[in-house]
Amino acid sequence: MIEQHQIGLARYRMSKAKEKIRAAEILLESSAFEDSVSRSYYAILMAARALLALKGLDSRKHSGVISLFNRHFVKEGLMDRTASRIIQDAKGEREEADYGDYKVVTEDEAMNQLAKAKEFVKEAEDLLENLIKAQGEEYS
Known part of the structure; x- marks a missing residue:
């Protein structure tokens, strides 16, 4: 059973994920491509943490x-295997953008990462709300 405080935390984290998407968009528009890639990753990470909060x-x-995300959401079939690849690839891209010497992130790379982050966050939010709704129906 999902408790109310878990739902509150999950929704809070999802709102933070969406804030990070907005930040990534602003950074992309400002040609701060490395930072946009970083924010895109953190949007994905926060969306994954939102789902984990429900459990x-x-x-x-x-x-x-x-x-934990892979074990409880991908392996359980709640999220597609591409979600696992997206989060893993985003982590690598973020580390390279933040710590890679002489790494230059192009506009196309930042746009691609942002598109994947938006996809991941949308799917995670849809799942989150469906899980909350399903529990409500189960106990009503």
């Missing part, structure tokens, strides 16, 4: 969040 799960480490 009372979280991790302080990014790799832990990804592992």
Whole structure:
């Protein structure tokens, strides 16, 4: 059973994911491509953490969040396997953009990463609301 505080936390985290999408868009428009890629990744990570909140799960480490997400949502068939690839690829792109010496992120790369982040966040939000709705119907 999903508890009210879990629903509140999940929705809060999803709103933070959408804020990060907006930040990535602004950074992209400002030609800050590396930073846009970083915000796109954090949007994905926050959306994954939103889903995990519904199950009372979280991790302080990014790799832990990804592992929990894959175990509880991808392997369970709640999210498509492409979601696993998107989050894993986004993590690598973000690390390269933030820490890679001489790494130049192009506008196309930043746009592609933002598009994937929007797709991931949308699918995660749809699932989140469906899970909440399903529980409400189950207990009404």
